[in-house]
Amino acid sequence: MLQLTAVHHIAIIVSDYEISKRFYTETLGFSVLGEHYRAERKSYKLDLALNGQYLIELFSFPTPPVRPSRPEAVGLRHLAFSVSDLDAAINHLNQQGIQTEPVRTDEHTGRRFTFFADPDGLPLELYEGAVV
Structure with missing residues (x-):
């Protein structure tokens, strides 16, 4: 059996990087562990922590497709x-x-x-x- 020890992080692709960055940091209270611009992908990667625990990666991409969530779709x-x-x-x-x-x-x-x-x-x- 595979011996998982914890959830390492959750990755979220966002449509507007600055709006989502403010939402997750200022509204929800996550702290920034690292912020990286990946020029080859024209993408930001923002590492966020909650109470010192690394938890979420926010990604931006130039034109990500919209994922349906309502009605509830298969997936997360x-x-x-x-x-x-x-x-x-x-x-x-x-x-x-x-x-x-x-x-x-x-x-x-x-x-x-x-x-x-x-x-x-x-x-x-x-x-x-x-x-x-």
């Missing part, structure tokens, strides 16, 4: 982030002009969660409580 469904106070997190997003879906409760854990979207419509989830 969404990214979920833990928060200790869901109401405060929702309030922060709403103050930034980001709409969130109505809060739901996970029928298996009893924990509350909501969804919102990044600038490209990628579904993101906020899940209240520690990682289970």
Whole structure:
């Protein structure tokens, strides 16, 4: 059996690099570990961390195709982030002009969660409580 130890990172291709960079750093609070322009690809690669842990790579490309997400398509469904106070997190997003879906409760854990979207419509989830 393959012995995986952790998720190393998640790669996201964005349509507008500067807008997504601001969203992930200023709105969601990720810190920049590294930013690289790859001239041969006319592409940026932005390495982002959350609480010091490398987690996301943002990529820009000149003309990436749009990926359908609604109705839900085969592939990655969404990214979920833990928060200790869901109401405060929702309030922060709403103050930034980001709409969130109505809060739901996970029928298996009893924990509350909501969804919102990044600038490209990628579904993101906020899940209240520690990682289970």
